[in-house]
Amino acid sequence: MRRRGAVRSEEARTAVLAATGRLFATEGYDHLTIEGIAAEAGVSKQTIYRWWPSKSAVVADALIEDRLLPDHPVVPDTGDxxxxxxxxxxxxxxxxxxxxxxxxxxxxxxxxxxxxxxxxxxxxxxxxxxxxxxxxxxxxxxxxxxxxxxxxxxxxxxxxxxxxxxxxxxxxxxxxxxxxxxxxxx
Amino acid sequence: MRRRGAVRSEEARTAVLAATGRLFATEGYDHLTIEGIAAEAGVSKQTIYRWWPSKSAVVADALIEDRLLPDHPVVPDTGDxxxxxxxxxxxxxxxxxxxxxxxxxxxxxxxxxxxxxxxxxxxxxxxxxxxxxxxxxxxxxxxxxxxxxxxxxxxxxxxxxxxxxxxxxxxxxxxxxxxxxxxxxx
Amino acid sequence: MRRRGAVRSEEARTAVLAATGRLFATEGYDHLTIEGIAAEAGVSKQTIYRWWPSKSAVVADALIEDRLLPDHPVVPDTGDxxxxxxxxxxxxxxxxxxxxxxxxxxxxxxxxxxxxxxxxxxxxxxxxxxxxxxxxxxxxxxxxxxxxxxxxxxxxxxxxxxxxxxxxxxxxxxxxxxxxxxxxxx
Amino acid sequence: MRRRGAVRSEEARTAVLAATGRLFATEGYDHLTIEGIAAEAGVSKQTIYRWWPSKSAVVADALIEDRLLPDHPVVPDTGDxxxxxxxxxxxxxxxxxxxxxxxxxxxxxxxxxxxxxxxxxxxxxxxxxxxxxxxxxxxxxxxxxxxxxxxxxxxxxxxxxxxxxxxxxxxxxxxxxxxxxxxxxx
DNA sequence: ATATAATCGAGACGGTACGTCCGGTCTTCAA
DNA sequence: TTGAAGACCGGACGTACCGTCTCGATTATAT
Known part of the structure; x- marks a missing residue:
């Protein structure tokens, strides 16, 4: 049984992580800002702060969801x-x-x-x-x-x-x- | 023949690097600020900006002058x-x-x-x-x-x-x- | 219907104008600074810059609200x-x-x-x-x-x-x- | 008999006042700066500070030497x-x-x-x-x-x-x- | 149905630090 | 002694973000 009230918007969550991935790639970690992510994601700052405690936590989440890095080469197995x-x-x-x-x-x-x-x-x-x-x-x-x-x-x-x-x-x-x-x- | 004008103050330079070393050890790189260094060194911000382009450059210089890290253990040589x-x-x-x-x-x-x-x-x-x-x-x-x-x-x-x-x-x-x-x- | 978002703080606005009046009287216009007003009013600089484009605009507003000058003598009317x-x-x-x-x-x-x-x-x-x-x-x-x-x-x-x-x-x-x-x- | 040492450079003095007049006309009094005058006049700041106590004093001198204002119309005298x-x-x-x-x-x-x-x-x-x-x-x-x-x-x-x-x-x-x-x- | 409560956007708020400009003082070298 | 050059400390500028907060609107239970 869930508590009352609106439920967390999956749309907002996804938009934040996607925006983070995009900005991380173009700007780098240092120039990443919460305000920038919020603007890029079309989300209010408060929505980010409600679910993540810090910039680095957002980045960590984006990392988990594989939004920061491209696919990696696999190690071949020729026996050697x-x-x-x-x-x-x-x-x-x-x-x-x-x-x-x-x-x-x-x-x-x-x-x-x-x-x-x-x-x-x-x-x-x-x-x-x-x-x-x-x-x-x-x-x-x-x-x-x-x-x-x-x-x-x-x-x-x-x-x-x-x-x-x-x-x-x-x-x-x-x-x-x-x-x-x-x-x-x- | 040197150009005219006052010469760079070695005192200020040293104070900046020393202050950087002190703050780096206590605060860490992220919490290091130019204003903090200036205040700790008793130097004006402009004097820092005159000689270093960025916080990281000051840190790099402090590093060169061995003000950031303690001495390292030497590798023993027992033959093994x-x-x-x-x-x-x-x-x-x-x-x-x-x-x-x-x-x-x-x-x-x-x-x-x-x-x-x-x-x-x-x-x-x-x-x-x-x-x-x-x-x-x-x-x-x-x-x-x-x-x-x-x-x-x-x-x-x-x-x-x-x-x-x-x-x-x-x-x-x-x-x-x-x-x-x-x-x-x- | 108002636009969304928090409403302007009347408290902050009043504090700024009052501080301006106080400082204007004691320091004069030239020595008035935005930072000084902000400090005196217990307000952040950004709050001033959000609502007023310049020092002179703050002063103009303070003038309108009669915070700069004392009351003026009235002109008598004896018939002469x-x-x-x-x-x-x-x-x-x-x-x-x-x-x-x-x-x-x-x-x-x-x-x-x-x-x-x-x-x-x-x-x-x-x-x-x-x-x-x-x-x-x-x-x-x-x-x-x-x-x-x-x-x-x-x-x-x-x-x-x-x-x-x-x-x-x-x-x-x-x-x-x-x-x-x-x-x-x- | 004069005291020893170089005498005040009339050239520098003139250059300062001329520069002041030029900048005053183009920039206005508020945007006038000692550094700006020094640069425009090709003179060191110290030279200005040696002879004038403040920006306004320079302006006052420039005023005396008629470098700030154009000529004024004369008042006609027709008898009326x-x-x-x-x-x-x-x-x-x-x-x-x-x-x-x-x-x-x-x-x-x-x-x-x-x-x-x-x-x-x-x-x-x-x-x-x-x-x-x-x-x-x-x-x-x-x-x-x-x-x-x-x-x-x-x-x-x-x-x-x-x-x-x-x-x-x-x-x-x-x-x-x-x-x-x-x-x-x- | 109607509270109740949590979410969302927008955005104002007190702060901190940024990097720049300028003030006024000083030091150095050349004339 | 003057002057050009320029370094120095200090202080204010106007901007960018921080993390918190207050709004009004919306959405989903719980009564």
Whole structure:
């Protein structure tokens, strides 16, 4: 039995998250404002504050609903874990090198700095768990990697390398994918 | 021959960087404001804007002058690279777990998101180059690690793991240092 | 049917005008600042800028609401227009000679220089229309002054003499009232 | 015997006053700034502050050197004081109605509000003493006006009418000159 | 049917910080 | 000693958002 009164407008909720996704992509996390989201969504500020405690919470929700990031490349599985990782790293590098996507990763990191929820979801958001981790585990199962490899830490090291790269903003060397993988698999 | 006019006040410059360091440590990057720095430094806002284009630039300068971070643990050298790395990782974890230092790393990352200079200096800032990298190279020279190990990428993976950890805000497992190192050296 | 949204706060509006009146009297027009008014009124700057385009507009509104000037002496009516005018001029001179009121007239003129509304209202503000003009017209009706006397211009000349006096800041001669009236009625 | 050191640069002094005149005409008194004058004159701020205590003092000096106002119409002398005054008033009205001169009088009044020197000189600045006053005195001498007419107050009333007109910013009626004079000579 | 109560848009409110302009003082070097 | 250049502290400007609040309208139970 529900309490009396009007029910939450799904339309408004969706409009807010969609607007957040749009503005996040074009403006970046820092320049995102609640007022801007409200205006873009055609919603009043109060409606946002009623359901989310802060800007970062809205972003976290938009992240969950997959409105912030494009689809991620999947890790191929040719049986050669080294080659597969290199291929995947290469395709991710190419993805984020596209114009428009340039600051997206950095914006996501900035959001994670502010909000624990986003931080906790960062791995998922970057599409790690669903792609790399399972591939690594398969390689462990296949005996291509040590049985006692701490998968979580391994993945974190791999993705962490990416993150630092994104923060350093250096032009990636042509063989960076190969080197990154070789640093981990030697 | 210098151009005419009064010369830049070293006193003001130093006061600004010192104030930035103090506020960065207590307030974090997000709550840092130009007005706050000016007030804390006893300097007019205009003097800050005259020499730095943005908050992040001031922070970058403070970083260069080593006013933001405490001293880093050095990597021990017992000859056993694995044990040395584990010990170092452990001590760094303990360092940043101290109250007050809690958000410091995240603040630094947030600053790096905004400012390329800070990003480029992030490795140095975290004390990496001067400590880990040289120790790794020594291990390579001693034959404990492969001769073709891409040191830079290796270090980036190690530090990247830290960064992700800091963003995830999960309570570190007791053996996390050992696992992190084992993920890289297997 | 009103448009939606909260209604303008009469409390804030009143506080602004009252604060303006207070500060205008103590500081004068030049030293009046929007920030000062906001602080004195316990109101945010934005609330002032929302409703008034400029400092001079606030002053103009305060003028309309009679918050800037003290009450004016009335023109006596003994039947002798010359004596009545002299008495009135004398009392006005004494009024503005009081400490505190010293710069008030000049402040008002300064405001009028900046803002057409204030200029248009200057006569009213100085209490002219309601006092002198009617007395003059009575004198015309009584045949003491020519029937074709341009009353408006006559009053302007009289008040204009005051204004110039205020700008010149000369110590008024003892018989200045008598001389001013004699210059006009001869 | 002069004291040691360089002597005051007449060039700089002239440049300042000329720049002041130019900016006063184009920007008006309120928007006049010391920095603006210094830049326009190619002079350092310090040079201005060394010789003048305030903006209004510079303006006062520029006024003395006749750099602020155009030449004034002279009062004709046909023997008919009434007709002469009307003609003069009419020509002054036409002068200040020209575009560009629009705010000039108001700017002058604003300056007078701030600076006693300017106020004291206002009559001269408006070209009164040298033109109207002498013509009035001639009329008195010729018996066209009462011998005991307080000339100073008479002139002040006339000019004061102008000033109020300028502050009111009302479109002058076609016969305003005739009416202004008739208000004084009846 | 008719309260009752929660939602929604709009938008005013007290605040904080922004980045800029200018005031008036000072320091440096050249003339 | 003057002057151009220009850095310095201070203070006000006008703007952008923050997070809270008050409106009137709308919508959905609960009586």
């Amino acid at each position: 874990i080294r080659a597969d990782l290199i291929a995947w790293v290469q395709s991710v590098i190419e993805l984020v090198a596209q114009p428009g996507y340039e600051g997206l990763v950095r914006s996501l990191i900035a959001a994670a700095c502010e909000n624990p929820d986003i931080g906790a979801r960062l791995n998922d958001a970057l599409g790690i768990t669903a792609t790399v981790a399972t591939r690594i585990e398969a390689a462990v199962a296949a005996g291509q990697l040590p049985a006692d490899l701490p998968v979580e830490e391994f993945v974190r090291a791999l993705v962490g390398g990416f993150v630092l790269h994104a923060l350093e903003r250096t032009e990636p060397a042509p063989d960076v994918a190969e080197r990154m993988v070789r640093a981990l698999l030697h | 690279i694995r044990a040395d790395l584990i010990a170092w990782v452990q001590s760094v974890i303990e360092l940043v777990a101290q109250p007050g230092y809690e958000g410091l790393v995240r603040s630094l990352i947030a600053a790096a998101c905004e400012n390329p200079d800070i990003g480029a200096r992030l490795n140095d800032a975290l004390g990496i180059t001067a400590t880990v990298a040289t120790r790794i190279e020594a291990a390579v020279a001693a034959g404990q690690l492969p001769a073709d190990l891409p040191v830079e990428e290796f270090v980036r993976a190690l530090v990247g793991g830290f960064v992700l950890h800091a963003l995830e805000r999960t309570e570190p497992a007791p053996d996390v240092a050992e696992r992190m190192v084992r993920a890289l050296l297997h | 227009i010359r004596a009545d005018l002299i008495a009135w001029v004398q009392s006005v001179i004494e009024l503005v000679a009081q400490p505190g009121y010293e710069g008030l007239v000049r402040s008002l003129i300064a405001a009028a220089c900046e803002n057409p509304d204030i200029g248009a209202r200057l006569n009213d503000a100085l209490g002219i229309t309601a006092t002198v003009a009617t007395r003059i017209e009575a004198a015309v009706a009584a045949g003491q002054l020519p029937a074709d006397l341009p009353v408006e211009e006559f009053v302007r000349a009289l008040v204009g003499g005051f204004v110039l006096h205020a700008l010149e800041r000369t110590e008024p001669a003892p018989d200045v009232a008598e001389r001013m009236v004699r210059a006009l009625l001869h | 004081i009434r007709a002469d005054l009307i003609a003069w008033v009419q020509s002054v009205i036409e002068l200040v109605a020209q575009p560009g001169y629009e705010g000039l009088v108001r700017s002058l009044i604003a300056a007078a509000c701030e600076n006693p020197d300017i106020g004291a000189r206002l009559n001269d600045a408006l070209g009164i003493t040298a033109t109207v006053a002498t013509r009035i005195e001639a009329a008195v001498a010729a018996g066209q006006l009462p011998a005991d007419l307080p000339v100073e107050e008479f002139v002040r009333a006339l000019v004061g009418g102008f000033v109020l007109h300028a502050l009111e910013r009302t479109e002058p009626a076609p016969d305003v000159a005739e009416r202004m004079v008739r208000a004084l000579l009846h």
